[in-house]
Amino acid sequence: MLQRIQSIYLFCCMLTAGVLPLFISLWTTTSKKEVFVADNVLYTALFGSTVLLALVSIFSYKKRQNQFVINRLNMILNFIIIGLLVYHSLNLSGEAKVSMKGIGMFLPIFSIVFLALANKAIKRDEDLVKSVDRIR
Structure with a gap:
């Protein structure tokens, strides 16, 4: 069942959180040095x-409720990442170290969108299975 639409959404989430941060900078310092995700261990x-x-x-497709919960936890984790990125960008005194924010700071938002779409598709599958069970 890896061909379901939620698997594609989850794969897009994996690309957004795993591959794109390696090529897209989070911010640029005043010395024109780009900071990537790999530069910070956290x-x-x-x-x-x-x-x-x-x-x-993706691989817990047989247990839709567990898949739904895992996606919710992943959304919470992405909100934590957004909070840390915002805290880091606002905590610096007077833009002393950060001169320009990068598009990489918005990557967790894209991940949340893909996770929400995946949860919507999982819910639709669960409703379909419940409706078929009622017929029996």
Whole structure:
């Protein structure tokens, strides 16, 4: 059942959280040095755990409720990442170290969108199975 639409959404979430942060910078310092996810151990671990949760969710397709819960946990993790990125960008005094925010700060938002779409498809599958069970 890996051909379901939620698996495609989860794969897009994996790409958004696992591959794109390697090529898209989070911010640029005043010395014109681009900062990537791989430069910070905390962000690397958080983005890596997002990828891991999405991978676990893809392969737990037989248990739709567990898949739904794993996706919810992944959304919470992405909100934590957003909070840390916002805290880091606002905590610096007077833009002393960060001169320009990058598009990489919005990657967790894209991951949340893909996870929400996957949860919507999982819910639709669950409703379909329940309706078929009522007929029997």
